[in-house]
Every structure is written in structure tokens, then in C-alpha cells.
Amino acid sequence: MESVKRGDQKTRVRYGMLFLVFINVVINYLDRSNISVAAATFSKDLELSSVQLGLIFSAFGWTYAFLQIPGGLIADRFGPRILYAFCLITWSLATLFQGFARGFASLFALRLATGAFEAPSYPINNRIVTSWFPDHERASAIAMYVSGQFIGLAFLTPVLTMIQVYAGWKGLFIATGLVGIVWGAVWYFFYRDPLDHPRVNEAELTYIEEGGAVIRRANKNGGKASVWQWSNFQQVFSSRTLWGVYIGQFAVNSMLWFFLTWFPTYLVKYRGLDFIKSGYLASVPFLAACAGLLLSGFLSDRSVQRGVSIGVARKTPIIIGLLLSMSIVGANYTNDTAMIIFFMALAFFGSGMALISWVFVSILSPKHLVGLTGGIFNFMGNLASIVVPIVIGHLVQGGDFKPALVFIGALGLIGACSYIFLVGKIERVPMRDGEKEGALISA
Template identity: 80%
Template sequence: MKPTRVRYGMLFLVFVNVVINYLDRANLSVAATTMSGDLQLSPAQLGWVFSAFGWSYALLQIPGGLIADRFSPRILYAFCLVTWSLVTVGQGFVRGFTALFGLRLATGAFEAPSYPMNNRIVTSWFPDNERASAIALYVSGQFIGLAFLTPVLTMIQVNAGWKGLFIATGGIGVVWGVLWYLLYRDPLDHSTVNAAELAHIESGGGLFRKKEPQPGQTSMRPGHAWQWANVKQVFASRTLWGVFIGQFAVNGSLWFFLTWFPTYLVKYRGLDFIKSGYLASVPFLAACAGLLLSGFISDRLVRQGTSVEVARKTPIISGLLLSMSIIGANYTNDTTLIIFFLALAFFGSGMALISWVFVSILSPKNLIGLTGGVFNFMGNLASIVVPIVIGYLAKDGDFKPALVFIGVLGLLGASSYILLVGKIRRQ
């Protein structure tokens, strides 16, 4: 029997989730230049507002991973999509710093389980030798969506104001949350997947069968009750610490582009607001290209028999080193060269974003959601630190130290993979 290809349809649904997820993270960056004037926010206050999402999002990653292990992605994702989208709508009605900061905290809280759920879904639906490509495809949603929709968001703000921007992006998420619930199913619950596809997934390392809970255990999907020893097991691994630090570095670059990038172009480089919306698309397209190239090359190397260490680590290390090229923008006033250096750096960051594959490869089999939560927690500490640090570094009107800071993070991440991540094996 020829295997069906239902898994790619489920992957497309995750891809759309990621697009909406990142629209509701990045809409603030588009609104910031006008919004900060209307609400009288200083650069330092703007940095804190940019970081607010990260405080709750990062701190709730471990609980989010545990929740992702326990509840069906169909129900949990629908709940998260609708709630964070309603909070996004609410941001269109704020009148000051405190309300905006609080609603961004709420957005991060409701989005917290999303990436652990993405990883659980891909681990359930895809065998090991297709997983880096699958991760690259759904993660590319954050870049493809922002690349093509940033000009759209810019035009919405021009015509409807920053309030209309938040209402529009939030309303889209509410509608999609309902559609997700209607369309998504796990492998064993999907009516059109055949036995050959299930066998293909499972024989290749896909994990979709529930285990019966042992006496004294809860009915969590992996068959494990909550234990602090599980958290200790994840944090005790030097190899996992290597990928955790690397993910912090990758996300450092990402969160510059998700927060300060449009403000950098308009306020610190003097570009027209509408023009900046189109130019801002270029680095996102470059990051998407880097991500897809890295994912497909990495999977191809695995299928050709290249060691996992080389196939998975080389694109990530190369990408992190390439992300240091962002510093080159400090040495030119030519708009084309500025965008070139930023796009080249984000291309490298995109290459490194297949790092989620290490959660599937390295996690203890019964702790995939928890490990994904810790991984995302450590990585998204950058969403707290980077916007605030940039706000203070740029408070005197000079953005050059901020770009050096982002470049140094790339070196830190590459060093972590080189020095800490050893032999690739399940912990």
C-alpha cells in the first residue's frame, strides 16, 4: 500500500499557526514609531514594552512544555490561538505604558505552549530523517509571513492607525483558532491517514502512540507523572546546555528583527516609514532562505549517511558565525549596503534555526514536551534581555553598540555548539 501524505497537510496547518503567532509578536514593532509618540514612550520604556512578551513567554515555557505533553494539540492550540488573539485586539485600546506592558505580558503567556506543541506535532507526524525539513518548513512561517505581510501591516497602520493594526491582526487569529480545531487531528485520530503512512512514520522514529500509565501515574501522553527529577534530568545534560545557550544566541538576532528593526530603519537611519516596510521584508526573506536551505541540506546529508554531528551541527555553527556580519552595517551609510549586511546576518540566523531538531534527537523519549519547554525558555530569555539592552545601548541616539551586541551573541552561540555539544545521542 502506498503511504498517504496527510502529514504534510498537518504541517501546513502548523505553518499557518506560526505565521499568525509571529504577526502578533511583530505587530508592535510596526506600530512602535507612531505608537510611542502617541503614548509618549521613551526609548527605554519602548525597550521594556518590547521585552514584556518575553517575560511571560519565557518564564512559562517549562509549564507550557508540560501542558503540551498532557493535552491534545487540537484543543490546546485552539484555546491558545483564540485567547492570545483576543488579547492582541485589546492592545488597540490601550492609553499608556502600564496597560500596554500588561497586555504584552498576557500575549506571551497564552503563546507559551505554542512551540512545544509544534515540536510535539512534528515528532508525532514525521520520521527522524524528514524532521529537520519539517521543522524548517513550519519555522519558515515566521519569516515568510513577516516578509510578505510587513508591507501589508505597514499599509494597515497608514490607513487605519496603530489601533486598527492590532484589531486586524487579532481578529485573524480568532478566526484561525476555530479553523484549527475543525481541521487538525493526531495521527491515530485522522480519518484519511492510512496504515502505510503510520508505519512509515513509526518505523522512522515518529512518536505518536500513547503509553498506558503505570500505577500511581497520571494519564499524561508520555505516561509520566510530574516529577522534579525530570526537570533535573534535563538541566543536568551538558549537551542540552550547549543547545540551550546556542538557542539564546539565535533568538538574540531574531528578537532584534522582531522588535527594534523597523525603528532602527526609520529613527536611526532616517528612512521613510512606508519605504522601511518594504525594505524590512528583505532580511526576513533572507532568513527564510537560510532556514530552508539548512533544513533540506541537513536532512539530505543524513539520508546520504553523513554523521548526525556533521549533518545537524555544521549548518547551525556556520549560520551563527555568519550572523556576526550584522556589525558591518555600522561601517556604511549606504542604504543598500545596510540592508545587505542585515539580510546576510539574518540569513545566517535562519540557518541556525533548525536547532529545534536537537529537541527531537536529544530529548529523553518521555520528556519531549518538557525538554522543548526548557529549550524554548532558555532561548527566549533573549526576548527579555535583548530588547531592554538595545533600548539602553541606543538611548543616546547611537545604534552601533547595539549591533555589536547582536554580533557578539552569534559568536557566543557558535562557541557553545563547538565546545559544549558533544556526541549527538538521546539523553
């Protein structure tokens, strides 16, 4: 505590740490989505079929999804400063080497590596926000860093397009990889946990800790020993309500992964748009998704403040958003570029509204299994990153993209039905045998 400054007026160091996390998320999603910008070119150079392209799009998801729970455990055991720097640098190196890929196998393997090294990133984000922000500021903090995935892609997709125009797809991967490596060093230099930061004062520490922030880990082993018991997995897999949000999250992420993978290829190859123009138009749906996310969070919180039940306040924006996401099918019935982008933006706006679904992890999960439930929630949702690119690759083999958009729209309907019919009364799944609340390991 010697490094902690004293003073009556509390500092605002937590917002600086949140900004660092925001940049991490921007880079995180740049290295997920750069493959989609480069796809139209490298698929020709490497002579890849649509099926092979779908497999490469999905490769990231194989390792990312299946390492969610281990990633959460790793994030809970190691400090964010060192672990995040390690993850940033290693996934960025994997990204950089994609610029030297010579065929399907090498590119597929490097995308697997990217997903593996990114797996702990969101659990780390959750741990940082849990450490730096009191309960009543945490939802806003999470919304802010999550918005980085849309804001970053909206404004930087045109930049990625221009890099590819002037440096080729190889240069695109090298450039984005170098950015992440440099930022990994910046993160290590500037980030500190609350008790270790030289600029935070006692007033801010007291404020965030009394508000529920976890900045002292005196019981850091609490609950971990029991997480891997089979009975705990049975508990979080046997709840109909939890299955409802698992299925709903798969549907929400399906739309996201369409935009992160096939969307630019759809505009260029299947709609005949100019590559540079497509880069600018592709940013519009990401801005719409960001607007949907922020609007949904605001309306949901306002509803709770006005006395609306938690179930109605939290489920209604998600259901409306998932139903809106079905509007993507409308692009099948027009050849007008403006209308195509309109339907895409409307659908992604709806998907953004549904992204507040993360609130159900803390509302529904057993108190001692919040982390395990969050890891499974992430795992189920990110299965979409595997399934959706592969299925689309098969659906478009004949040169027609219409079945793929129907497929994405149908998943939106399934997600809405899941929240309507499976997610019943919103109440926490009860703890068993008087077990104690464990540590939060994922989000």
C-alpha cells in the same frame, strides 16, 4: 476507527494538517512582530521613552519564556484541536485589545497576556508533527512549519505597514487580532488527530505509525510522573554539552528578537527611512533567514547521508551561521541603504542557518527527559526575548544605535564559541537508574 477510510493507496491528509500548522505559525509570528511595525507611531502617541519601549518589546518574552515547560505539559495533556483553538483565540483577543491601550501599563500587560497564551503553541506543533509524520519525514515537516515565521513576516510585513498607514497603529492591532480569532474557528473546524480524521485511510495510518509516529497513546502517562523530580533537573542542568546548546540557542534567538522588535524602529527612527519603504525593505532579511534555514537543513542532512559524523554535520552549519550573524556590525560603517539591508540580510541569513539547533534536543537529551530538555532549551533560548529588547532600549538612549548592533554581533560570537568549546562530542546524556523513556512534551 469507524471514521477511518479503507484503501490500499495511502492518503496524504498529513500534509493538509501540516499546512494548518504552517498558517498557525504565520499568525503566531504576526502577533509577535506587529508591535515592531506599530512602535514608531504608538511610542510617540503614548509618549514612551526608549527604555519603556524596550520593556514593552520584552513583555511578550517574560510570560512566553517562563511558561515554556508548563506549556509543554499542557500540550501533552490536552488535544491539539481544542487547545490550539483556545490559544489562537485568546492570544488574538489580547492582540486586538492592544489597539485600545492608553499607556505603558495597559500595553505592557496585554503583551504579557499575548506571551502567556502563545506559550503552548510550539509544544503543540511538535505534538502534531510527532503524531502525523513518520521519523524520516519529521525533520522536513518541522522545517516547513518553522519556515512560516520567516515566509509570513517577509510577505506580510509590507501588508502590516500599509494597514498602519491607512488605519493607524490601533487599527493594525485590531486587524491582526481579528485574523487570529477567525483562524482559531477555522482550525477547530478542520483539524483532527490521525485516528479521528474522516479522510485519512488505514494505509496512511499504518505508514505513519510504522514509521514512528505516535498516534496511539496507550502509555500516555509514561514518564510524566518523574519529570518534576529534582534529580531530573540536576541531570539536564549539569551537562556541559547541554549548556553549550542552551547558550547557543540564546545567541540564535537574540538575532531573531532584534528583528521582531527593534528593526523597523532602527530603519525609520535611526536611519531616517520612509515608513512605507522600510516596510518593504524589512521583508528582505526575513527571506534571507528562511533561505538560511532551508539551506542549512538540507546541507546538514546531506552530510549525514554521505557518512559525515553527526557532530560535524550538525554543528558546522550552526557555527558558520552564528559567525555570519556577526556581520550585522557592518551596518555601523555605511550610510548607504542598500548596504545596510545587505548586512542585515547576511546576518539574519546566518541566524537562519543556526536555527537547525533544535536537532540537538533529540540527539543529546536523556531518553526519558526529551520533553524536559526541550522545555529548558526553549526557556533558555527565549530568555533572549526578554534581555535583548531591554538592553537595546538602554543602549540607544543617547540616540546612537551602533552599540546595540555591536551587542547583537557579540552575542553571535559568544554563541559560536559555545558550540566550538562547550559542545564537545555529540552523544546522548545517559539515563540514570534504568529509567524509562518518557513522553515528549516540548520542542
